[in-house]
Amino acid sequence: MDNGLVRTDGTPAGQDRAVERGTAAEAGGPVIRVRGLVTRFGPQTVHDGLDLDVRRGEVLGVVGGSGTGKSVLLKEILGLIRPAAGRIEMLGRDTVDLSERERVALQSRTGVLFQNGALFSSLTVAENVMLPLREHSDLPDSLIAEIARVKIAMAGLPPDAGAKHPSQLSGGMIKRAGLARALALDPDILFLDEPTAGLDPIGAAAFDQLIRGLQRSLGLTVFMVTHDLDSLVSICDRIAVLIDKRIRVGTLDQHLADPHPWIHDYFHGPRGRAARHAED
Numbered sequence: 271m272d273n274g275l276v277r278t279d280g281t282p283a284g285q286d287r288a289v290e291r292g293t294a295a296e297a298g299g300p301v302i303r304v305r306g307l308v309t310r311f312g313p314q315t316v317h318d319g320l321d322l323d324v325r326r327g328e329v330l331g332v333v334g335g336s337g338t339g340k341s342v343l344l345k346e347i348l349g350l351i352r353p354a355a356g357r358i359e360m361l362g363r364d365t366v367d368l369s370e371r372e373r374v375a376l377q378s379r380t381g382v383l384f385q386n387g388a389l390f391s392s393l394t395v396a397e398n399v400m401l402p403l404r405e406h407s408d409l410p411d412s413l414i415a416e417i418a419r420v421k422i423a424m425a426g427l428p429p430d431a432g433a434k435h436p437s438q439l440s441g442g443m444i445k446r447a448g449l450a451r452a453l454a455l456d457p458d459i460l461f462l463d464e465p466t467a468g469l470d471p472i473g474a475a476a477f478d479q480l481i482r483g484l485q486r487s488l489g490l491t492v493f494m495v496t497h498d499l500d501s502l503v504s505i506c507d508r509i510a511v512l513i514d515k516r517i518r519v520g521t522l523d524q525h526l527a528d529p530h531p532w533i534h535d536y537f538h539g540p541r542g543r544a545a546r547h548a549e550d
């Protein structure tokens with residue numbers, strides 16, 4: 271991560287990394303840039319001319335009705351699904367037309383927490399966290415094990431969780447183990463798909479604060495698909511609403527003033543009101 275040092279020419283040392291690893295656009299522009307995205311499955315059009323910029327260092331919440339294409343958008347940005355048309359750039363690279371080698375390189379700069387944690391059930395938590403380090407680095411095993419221990423602690427798990435299998439963990443601990451794995455490679459961008467789904471309200475609030483704390487201390491950009499209004503209100507800098515096959519992005523206040531019927535009902539409905547008042 272950026273060590274915060276300032277070089278003799280006055281530029282922050284972290285800028286070296288951005289220029290080394292990407293283009294000039296990467297240094298200052300959005301970390302994710304989507305333009306004219308069209309997604310089709312057979313006769314169904316899911317996205318139709320969708321544009322989105324994700325800014326460096328923000329927590330962006332992505333919401334929308336069921337089936338509006340939030341998870342598909344996440345997978346398209348990661349290069350796992352190919353759109354019918356449009357451009358997607360992540361960290362200055364076009365993710366639609368990457369070679370396999372480039373895709374693996376870009377993958378190493380992103381961490382993903384899928385809805386169910388997506389851990390390998392036959393491996394321990396520590397082995398799950400070590401997996402991406404083994405795939406993407408040639409560090410010695412002793413160092414990989416040490417890094418895994420640090421990531422497990424960063425995700426708020428006790429040290430003995432590393433030796434456990436996913437089946438021995440609660441739902442909240444599985445999320446944290448998935449988060450530890452997503453952080454394994456010191457990603458620039460963290461993708462979260464419904465991170466608080468299935469957690470009780472106290473567990474969900476604790477997970478939200480963990481994400482916010484990590485995002486601030488590590489300088490992460492967070493792209494979070496969620497249905498959780500509490501998460502939107504408490505940790506998101508901006509909210510992207512998938513509506514009418516496109517995206518409207520803005521702050522909570524901007525969405526509160528949006529007269530679109532779905533957006534109005536979503537943010538002004540009883541759950542939206544309760545989440546806002548809980549934050550006051």
Ligand SMILES: Nc1ncnc2c1ncn2[C@@H]1O[C@H](COP(=O)(O)OP(=O)(O)OP(=O)(O)O)[C@@H](O)[C@H]1O
Binds near residue numbers: 334343
């Ligand atoms: N591989 C696929 N093949 C065919 N249709 C798909 C595929 N993946 C997604 N879809 C369809 O695309 C639409 C968007 O799916 P997606 O999972 O992105 O929705 P979502 O907004 O994440 O919904 P939810 O909030 O219910 O999880 C849905 O109608 C879904 O059935």
